[in-house]
Amino acid sequence: MIHIVFNEADIPVLQQAISLDESLQGEVVVIRDDYAVGPLDHTYAGEGREARLNWWREVLAGGDYEGKTDTGEVDDFKTVAELVGTLRRNPEETIWIWAAQNKHDVSGYYWLLHFMKEFQGRVFILYLNNLPFLSEKGQLFYPIWLHSIPPKEFLKAKKLARPITLSEFEVDPDEWIRLCQEKKLVRILEGGKKLSQHDADFYDIDLAKFITVDWQKASKIINQFQHKNKHTTGDAFLLWRLKKLISDGGFDTQGEIRNMKDFEIKLKSQHQAETA
Template structure:
């Protein structure tokens, strides 16, 4: 019987897959939950209505121009979690639960890096797995040192930053989730659902703090200037300042909302962050220079 390894997000799958192939004691399948629960609505997510609201949120982030008409809608380059092209995490969870019921010996290892996405995913899972206590293990790589490709020590925040061979050391941290954790962490998940913040940030340990949806708007505006700059560069500059970066797609959506509100100007198609540029409202110096040159053409 192989293990079921759980990760949150596709970027963690390749490195963990390589690690699993290196050690027969880790042999098993990798189950990846796609939704990033650190952003967007969580209210009554345990109901069909809650999941529908969340699906609508992802459609907002899917690279579609603000207030599109049906004829103008463009498909997202990658299926967003919970869209029709991508099976919902609720379905994946139901399959997992069926496996655990069918095989009383089946064990699960939940892998979590020190970031809000993994921690929120853990809270969501643990709130529903009490019936399988003793068989569900957690490996939380919280503030732990690892070696990088050059042999230097670093402290990763995400699983994909870790070399496959380093996972073999991390497996020793696997431990069953305690009954107290099922209760406390299950309560924490319900708190997060009821709070229904726009985004959730990791403050350290497993402590999640909710913030409003517009939390990064001011920084996005600060990083924008009087000249047009590619949206992806603005996003990169903002995430580069953060200890725990928020997903690019979310910040791209916030840029579009700032454009819609007239707080930023844009040039190009408002699809992905690589398709348009932004700047602060008002005439740029480039435009002013261009106007002067047109009115006073240089003669040779």
């Protein structure tokens, strides 16, 4: 059994759950790219992969994660090639895909399904969609992320495992292809497995609401956005958008506009705004 997750933070929690139940024994593999953002056109072809890499280079340039694109740390195609090789060599091997109800996991699921079709009947999905779990304090909650679920609660979740149906293998990849061809950069989960798409500036208005008349580090603005906004995304994407907002004017800055903790931002004073 091979378990697939879509967030680094999911790995240790699932590994703890595995240690509690021998029937879950298996390797945990992570799909690292965030397919909820960025270009997807021709995503399975060389030109599409290179276009996506170049987009990430632009997003990460001059920020906390600059250069990460070229370290080889994120190489989902290599990860999938190894998975496919293992499944072909071992006809008894099975895949369990774990996904919570968030755009990151659902987008990753769609991307991955393309490579799993030949193994129909051996690929299982555990989609924790609108399902209640108990927190560490014994309170009922509906998790958005796998890593928020206590390890012992995963033992209940395993009962949800079911084979991905032939119909899903036909319909879901077609839906993903349609999304890829729309050439949008932001995906939002509307419910179930339904994703809507938006332009790169989707988060800009909400992000700007956290910029005040007082100086704040970019890291604080991004942190507030992540904790208070309805729709969120990765820090790197938000830093990129924050720099775009700055370049468009309307805000004062101090410090080197680079990493999140290197510079501060505030609204222009009324006088400055009127004379700008």
